[in-house]
Amino acid sequence: MAQAYAYTIYRGTFVHTPRLPDSTPRLKTELVRNRGALWVASADGRIKGFDWQARDDASFKELMTRNGWVDVDAPQTYGYDGNEVKVKIVLASEERNEFFFPGFIDTHIHAPQFPNVGLFGSSTLLDWLETYTFPVESGFGAQADQPGGTDKLPNDAPLSALRIYDQVVARTLSHGTTCASYFATVHVPATNALAALCHSRGQRAFIGRVCMDNPDFCPPYYKDLSADDSVSATRSTIEYIRGLDPKGTLVNPIITPRFAPTCTRPALEGLGKLAAEFSPPLHIQTHISENTNECALVKELFPESESYADVYDRYNLLTKRTILAHAVHLTPDERNLIRQRDAKISHCPASNSALGSGIAPVRTLLDEGITVGLGTDVSGGYSPSILEAARQACLVSRLLGHTTSFCQKGDKHVHENGHADKPIIGREKLSVEESLYLATRGGAAVVDMADDLGGFDEGMIWDAQLIELGSVQELSEKPLDMRTDGAPSLVKAGPVGNVDLFGAETWEEKIHKWVWSGDDRNVKAVWVAGRLVHSKS
Amino acid sequence: MAQAYAYTIYRGTFVHTPRLPDSTPRLKTELVRNRGALWVASADGRIKGFDWQARDDASFKELMTRNGWVDVDAPQTYGYDGNEVKVKIVLASEERNEFFFPGFIDTHIHAPQFPNVGLFGSSTLLDWLETYTFPVESGFGAQADQPGGTDKLPNDAPLSALRIYDQVVARTLSHGTTCASYFATVHVPATNALAALCHSRGQRAFIGRVCMDNPDFCPPYYKDLSADDSVSATRSTIEYIRGLDPKGTLVNPIITPRFAPTCTRPALEGLGKLAAEFSPPLHIQTHISENTNECALVKELFPESESYADVYDRYNLLTKRTILAHAVHLTPDERNLIRQRDAKISHCPASNSALGSGIAPVRTLLDEGITVGLGTDVSGGYSPSILEAARQACLVSRLLGHTTSFCQKGDKHVHENGHADKPIIGREKLSVEESLYLATRGGAAVVDMADDLGGFDEGMIWDAQLIELGSVQELSEKPLDMRTDGAPSLVKAGPVGNVDLFGAETWEEKIHKWVWSGDDRNVKAVWVAGRLVHSKS
Structure with missing residues (x-):
């Protein structure tokens, strides 16, 4: 027009x-x-x-x-x-x-979990997934419960899913989020509907159909049928989104293995290859090192890998267009690998506090040259607001110096004074200005659009x-x-x-x-x- | 009427x-x-x-x-x-x-600091007092800048102070705070005006004229002239408030030595005696063990005392009507003394995170039988909302298990299973229900009104x-x-x-x-x- x-x-x-x-x-x-x-x-x-x-x-x-x-x-x-x-x-x-x-850039948000905002009890990551998350996400595959669809919306997605996704996009826009990197669910029609709603409402978005095919971790009622299914269903949403927005001006697909424990090796391999098929390669998003039990589980599930980060690296999922959510408990070696691959990190402080995951050492990441943005992580995070994420980033950075990981576990800083063995007290704190940087320029760099967005x-x-x-x-x-x-x-x-x-x-x-x-x-x-x-x- | x-x-x-x-x-x-x-x-x-x-x-x-x-x-x-x-x-x-x-009960709020809400930079307690707090509080003693006063308001308080206090009361009421324990400033007319505004707007309140007479700590531009002045000026506000509300139905005075470092021994002694003059004895409020540098300072200033808590106890300031704000770094002996005296604690999580003070071990306090309520601690805390304090109480309790003090410093729990040497992982977390309890019943007990308020x-x-x-x-x-x-x-x-x-x-x-x-x-x-x-x- x-x-x-x-x-x-x-x-x-x-x-x-x-x-x-x-x-x-x-x-x-x-x-x-x-x-x-x-x-x-x-x-x-x-x-x-x-x-x-x-x-x-x-x-x-x-x-x-x-x-x-x-x-x-x-x-x-x-x-x-x-x-x-x-x-x-x-x-x-x-x-x-x-x-x-x-505009704010939300580098990590789970759209289907929106009805669960504020509901997490005293759970931690793994029991939270089972108790709260998988049940709500599985509902997005219900048969279309009313004749839905228009010329703009896929007609095979349930109206309940459309309603929730519509509210997510309206809410995040109302909080100033102009760009979001969304996890959807495993369901192709609902995922496509999320893309269509973002496109129609005009929110810049990366839309990820969630891949989870490991039967040893995923519940029987909510999983991909196979590794091939993970890849082919993802390909189907990519085609839909490319049809909607051929140049990717506003809405783009993003390859989304949920996280290592939910994925078989063939699925991880297939998704890495799928991303690389495109030119430029597709964006990728997943979770890393959010919770210590999760880290232990990954070590057990992938004994051949040197680290959690290495699991992704082996399958070509650690690229300069990869968004890694959380990164609370990374080892120095993992941070080094992530920096070498130029993979990006989404810091989700509200979620990490709410689920008791810990505090990500953002200053250490920045000092080492890793790109960091902010994520709400709805509904591990209780708020769809990036302003709230910025506040929480400031707050938890002021508590970081009281944590055992900061004091003991090798989160040593590269300091201006050359000493690397002892953190400068207070340097770990993020200022308001830095949090706002992460919420805008930082997020833009995380979605690989630093030349286009954030300022x-x-x-x-x-x-x-x-x-x-x-x-x-x-x-x-x-x-x-x-x-x-x-x-x-x-x-x-x-x-x-x-x-x-x-x-x-x-x-x-x-x-x-x-x-x-x-x-x-x-x-x-x-x-x-x-x-x-x-x-x- | x-x-x-x-x-x-x-x-x-x-x-x-x-x-x-x-x-x-x-x-x-x-x-x-x-x-x-x-x-x-x-x-x-x-x-x-x-x-x-x-x-x-x-x-x-x-x-x-x-x-x-x-x-x-x-x-x-x-x-x-x-x-x-x-x-x-x-x-x-x-x-x-x-x-x-x-209604919510805010057991710790500094009314004159309201214009500083959100302004604290990356400071910690002692430099924050000097940079942000003392300057704003000192303004409440300015000459009445316009002819103020009515039949309800003292006519010797500056209009600027009246305006700020009026906004504080309006704001806290709008967030559902029906009862607040206020720190005012050293100035008698402005303190009296705060009492009159609460009384007129109908907010239940404890009004504390702040005592600070130690010339080695307090800035020359903002301090009591002497220990006698601390006591006599306080007495003057007590008389005003008693005149306003003779039965203390709504508004009551509260004895308020700012905290140990700001007070000389004679002032502490005089204030303890002043509280005990009344029947029942007056309420008392102060700060304790918020920040590790503050704790070290108190140890240096009061070498004759066994602990920070003991400083107050020596001067009869540790009573069942005493509200101690923060209590982040108490030793087991101090907790024991506080429990014996039945003194109460105001947990101010938003402030403790904002100023990087640390995380108060609330579960430990509760398990040991100490009464705890919530405080906003405006403007160390960035929000006048007790709902926000309740949220922050939940959040920081989920980070407590990651802190060195929790893991090392003797915050050992008395457990249901009888073991006292190892915390049960997760037990330190406060549920939403518990935070709401602290915001209502807990606060009521902190202001010694458990039979009247909170349910x-x-x-x-x-x-x-x-x-x-x-x-x-x-x-x-x-x-x-x-x-x-x-x-x-x-x-x-x-x-x-x-x-x-x-x-x-x-x-x-x-x-x-x-x-x-x-x-x-x-x-x-x-x-x-x-x-x-x-x-x-």
Whole structure:
């Protein structure tokens, strides 16, 4: 469909993290704020330029005139003789403390587990899979319970699955997630439906049909029939997704062996080959070293492998387009192998705390040159929000120094001072700025799109969110007992959600307040590739 | 003011935790759900009875008739001849998954630090105090910057302080906190204003003027002039608060030595004596053993004391009405002393993670018979929500088994099996039910009101919140692409906030979903002593 305007001009405040050269210590990550105008082409959804001088109305008008732009919503404002280039203007209000921020990237989320959000009791990984996860996922293969399907949706997926997946995509968009790497289930129709829903709602997504064929681990009611079935069913979803989005502009397939214990060697081998058939090779996602019992199980199941990471490496599943979720208990040798293969890691702190898995040593991973992003890991993680994941990444990094693995197990740092035998106390902590880096630039690198996503550099795709913190309370707003109207303060003060601003905050502090107190109420609008995909009702 | 009705009848679903005998292992805490009607007297705000048979309209009408009750809002419904007892009816909707729950008790919160919520960087306790806390608190002593005060508010407190305190009370009420134990600042007028605001808005509160007179630790710009000043200024706020609420029905003073390092021995001694002057003795609150550097400092400052806990004990500050915040690094001897004195502990998990203090071994404390409640510790804690504190209590208990202190430092458990030398793996975890117990019954015991607050037992005070989870999505609600109206699913589905119900949840699972996904949007109304003090706009 031809757009009614050539560009969208975003006006106001823009905050992002700068792209880091690989050699830069991540500890020095900072936020960058720019004010002015930035424009995105309707044709390809990419950032074509910006002007950080065009802050006030006069200089903005000058920018419009210089470019021959006319506002489609108010053509008279800037004059109009029919020869101008039509543009749409989107304004972030300074008074309401609004700013544009890159969309969040969720590098690890299980869409079918969404109905289980908040339900995990006191379980740990292996019993959690059996008690909570396999039962809910198996339901996605039920016979289509109502005549479903449209021209856009596969008609052989159960309506209950469509409903849940639709809600997952709506919810994650409402939290500012513009790109997600999804695990679906073993079922081809429901997996295809997830792809179709992402495509239709406009969320950038990697869609993985889950492969699990090992009868010694998987329950009889929920597994692939064979290794061949794992591969051929996966191929079928790849074909569907390629049909939906031939160039993979928005939605792409991702090869998804659930994790080593669920897969036979022939399945792992077949999936490694399948990924390599394509050019460029397909993305791959799986789990690694989440829980100590799981690590022991992998050692028992794959005695010929040198390590958990080596299991994947043997079957060509450890590539630069591989996302490894968790990585809590990796050995130094495994980290070295992962770095050599340039495989990526999805850090899922909310899940790792909820299931008692432990704390991933993110600083160690970063220091060693491994790429890390954030994942919600719904429903091991209890929240579909990457902002919550960023908070939890900060929090658990502050507890890391109290753990036995940090103090004993060889998570030694490569330090700026050259010493590698003793961690610098406090260096393991992630700052708010670093967590936001992981949530955006880090995630972009994890899905191998570091040149396209995660920031507001010229040429990047406009996957972004408009954050609204609300107004600062005025000193003239008196407490309840000093006013005559009896209205509660919260109504008059104008904060959005739980972010309370008192007026003395620096702009960096406002960002900190957003991270620690914000939620989906502060996400006013979300765009993917320049398309508005969510706005707060 | 005389009430227009004698009772309020609450109808619908009631959830609370049962009161536990001291000998019951806390691991077995369960939630209890009752459905029917419960009535609260307007005269004293206490629960006078309930009828769990009166679930349907017919049996409810029978209950009304039997008691000669008439609904003031709809007298004709049940007949009205002028001789009936007038009652007001408040209904929790079953279809909207509403239920009554005891109000939350925040056993540790610093009201003046509220503007700093979310601002702590990567600091730890001692540098955090210097960088963030003392500067913001010192502002509460500024000259009254506008003519403030009313008949209800002291006119010598700065308007800026009134505004912040007003917002704190409004915010905590909106999160369902019906009772809070507040640290204020050293300033008498602002401390008195906090008491007046709580009293006026109807929040149950303990108000502590902070004592800090040690010139070697406190900054020159923010300290008491002397030990005598600590005591006499505290006495002055006690008198103000007693004048405001002579029987202490709602608002009470609490003796508040900030923590050992900020106080000289004469101040500690004077404050212990001041508390004991009253009958019953006044409540006391302070901090203990939050951070290892703090523990080392106390050892250095008080070489004559056997332990940190012993410092307080020497000055009669360790009583059954003492609230000790944090208790992360207590020794077994200190725990024993605290148990002997029956002093109480406020567990502040969000703060302990945020400042990297460590993880308090709550199970050990409970097993040893120590009373524990939850605290937000704003702004060491980044959230004024006790629901968030309950979540964090669950999460950090799942990480506790990974910490060195748990594995090495003598946090040995008294086990059901009699072994005391090796922790049972997993037993340290707190369940959702236990966290909710700590947030309500536990908090009530911490403020020495276990007979009055924290549950829905007959005779208890109606400090309660009405929680609304929202409707279950109907299967007939089709995904976006199967509907013709184009409206996003979230609008039609009727969830409140982030709690998504799909219809298969048990009632216990709905509570889990509330705890893990809920926020202030789910708090529809809040009552203290039967008075409606907050309702969602």
